[in-house]
Amino acid sequence: MSDRKRTAGFYLLAGFFGLYVLFLYGPTITIAVLSFQGPNGGLTFPMNGHSLHWFANLFQPQMVGDFGGSLERSLLLGAMVMATTVVVSLAAGLAYRKRFKGDTPLFYLAVASLVVPSILVSLGIGLMFGQSGLDTAWYGSAYGAQLTWTLPFGLLIMFAVFSRFNPSYEEAARDLGASPWQTLRHVVLPIIAPSLLGVALFGFTLSYDEFARTLLTAGEDNTLPLEIYAMTTNITTPVLYALGTLTTAFSFVVIGSCIAAVLIIQRRRARRAA
Amino acid sequence: MSTRFDVELIAVTKRYGPTVAVDNIDLRIPEQSYCCLLGPSGCGKTTTLRMIAGHESVSDGDVLITDQNVTNLPPAKRGTAMMFQNYALFPHLNCVDNVAFGLKMRGVGKAPRQAQAHEFLGLTQMTAFADRLPSQLSGGQQQRVALARALITKPKVLLLDEPLSALDPFLRGRMREELKRLQSELGITFIHVTHSQEEAMALADLVVVMEGGRIQQADDPRHVFDRPKTAFVARFLGGHNLVPRDGGTELAVRTDRCRLFAIDETVEPSLSGAVSAIEYQGTRVQVTLDTDLGVRVVSHLPDEEFYVHPFHIGDRARLGWSHADAHPVIAN
Incomplete structure (x- = not known):
């Protein structure tokens, strides 16, 4: 098979894939490279020497707005959205394993917010808060706005998880005298733990880079994406690129540590078993 | 003669909406017996087992275990x-923790429950694999762990749902012997669901043949095979010819009790027809006859007997049996 001639279709598709990868990572890599621009360099190539000048510049608030504060808010908000998404999706996923009255309308109601344009969700929530005389804030209205995005996704993931979950595990637990709570705690949760970690990661990243839904709901204090957007309009130095590089690196660290956590759990189980 | 029963089903019915999965069955399983629920898929055998286990609610009737009504008790x-x-x-627990699970749920401390788990792994010869995860075991090994896990709760009745169907034929034979050995050593009742009549014959003290949610016959294997009550039982067990009679009954005759004769011999009772297939099966030869009545019958002849007067495909022949070997069965 291996010495069979590759067809024109193969090269066409391979070229297409190459372009796709270039589009995916090209901008990120370009920004990463430009963020090491020398102190006198500009926003575009060529590089005028290289330095860490712009990274240092990043941590001077007067230069680039409230980078530290917005990062902190985004991390906190991400954690809040993550925790809520995991708990609510898990509970909803468990509920949907049995049919109940009104389950189908409720499901459509829950996922409808995925098809509503996100800026409209943002606008609506912003208006609603305004009408009710409440202040919009990242920890209130923006938190709710982001949940309209992450909860339906979490629910859909849990559907997929439980459709593959063999109910005889629970019957076996019940047969061995486990209470419903013990069954959840000692059988269901450990078995679906990797999927729950996936939901958590998903919830966090969706929140962390969410823009449109947060735009009109965040109130006075910006989240990181909003802050970056504001910077692009009034900053014209490579400090912007330094920021991009740093946040991208942070995302990779988060994802990397999650993968590491899964690997460690797997290895520990295997070692205990050996 | 034992008069106590480990399991009694009294007029037990299971309905799913309009469909009746188990239809008003009565069954008494004597103590310390090996009982096989036998039937084709969809006959209600697994539903019956799950109702005894408590994993399926009973629509009507009662389930008694060692004289106690357990119909509404949890498993x-x-x-x-x-x-x-x-x-x-x-999948996330190793063998010891799997086996110890029932004790853990009952609040037994770590050291005593692990000691007991090792003991039960020993009972099923799995001590050497105590630290393995289920995914690191073969099908037969997984089954031994599952057995140990079920037995550690010291049940009076062990329920087995198609326990051998996932194993290869060689392993199936070995596990069959082992199940029988365990049952007699432990002195408890096993109820074993299977669609294999061979398995049921080999294991059971009590064979319960089911079809369409009803019990067709419940008896010891020799009785079931020698005196099938209905045509369904005879057909399902195999090894029987069914000869139509008047009055809604058929005659069941074991194929190994039927003999082949030349067409011009006077044999009574007998059926005439043409040989349509001959299969050599080692210890015996299977001859199929398309009779003039329109039914197809089979004779299993000892090989040496067949080869003294061999028949050939297309030969006219007569299949005869003795009255003593023919039993009327309810046609169904």
Whole structure:
């Protein structure tokens, strides 16, 4: 098979894939490279020497707005959205394993917010808060706005998880005298733990880079994406690129540590078993 | 003669909406017996087992276990333990923790429950694999762990759902012997669901043949095979010819009690026809006859007998039997 001639279709598709990868990572890599621009360099190539000048510049608030504060808010908000998404999706996923009255309308109601344009969700929530005389804030209205995005996704993931979950595990637990709570705690949760970690990661990243839904709901204090957007309009130095590089690196660290956590759990189980 | 029963089903019915899965069955399983629920898929055998286990609610009727009505008790309060068809071993726990699970749920401390788990792994010869995860075991090994896990709760009745169907034929034979050995050593009742009549014959003290949610016949294997009550039982067990008679009954005659004769011999009772197939099967030869009545009958002849007067495909022949070997069965 291996010495069979590759067809024109193969090269066409391979070229297409190459372009796709270039589009995916090209901008990120370009920004990463430009963020090491020398102190006198500009926003575009060529590089005028290289330095860490712009990274240092990043941590001077007067230069680039409230980078530290917005990062902190985004991390906190991400954690809040993550925790809520995991708990609510898990509970909803468990509920949907049995049919109940009104389950189908409720499901459509829950996922409808995925098809509503996100800026409209943002606008609506912003208006609603305004009408009710409440202040919009990242920890209130923006938190709710982001949940309209992450909860339906979490629910859909849990559907997929439980459709593959063999109910005889629970019957076996019940047969061995486990209470419903013990069954959840000692059988269901450990078995679906990797999927729950996936939901958590998903919830966090969706929140962390969410823009449109947060735009009109965040109130006075910006989240990181909003802050970056504001910077692009009034900053014209490579400090912007330094920021991009740093946040991208942070995302990779988060994802990397999650993968590491899964690997460690797997290895520990295997070692205990050996 | 034992008069106590480990399991009694009284007019038990299971309905799913308009469909009746189990239709008003009565069954009494004597103590310390090996009982096989036998039938084709969809006959209600698994539903019956799951109702005994408490994993399926009973629509009507009562389930008694050692004289106690358990119809509305949860599975763990019935004195039963179930071994699931796919074994349902918890994939995240090693063998010891799987086996110790029932004790852990009952609040037994770590050291004593692990000691007991090792003891039960020993009972099923799995001590050497105590630290393995289920995914690191073969099908037969997983089954032994599942057995140990079910037995550690000291059940009075062990329920096995198609326990051998996932194993290869060689292993199936070995596990069959082992199940029988365990049952007699432990002195408890096993109820074993199977669609294999061979398995039921080999294992059971009591064979319960089911079809369409009803019990067709419940008896010891020799009785069931020698005196099938209905045409269904005779057909399902195999090894029987069914000869139509008047009055809604048929005659069942074991194929190994039927002999082949030349067409011009006077044999009574007999059926005439043409030989349509001959199969050599080692210890015996299977001859199929398309009779003039329109039914197809089979004779299993000892090989040496067949080769003294061999028949050939297309030969006219006569299949005869003795009156003593023919039993009327209800046609169904």
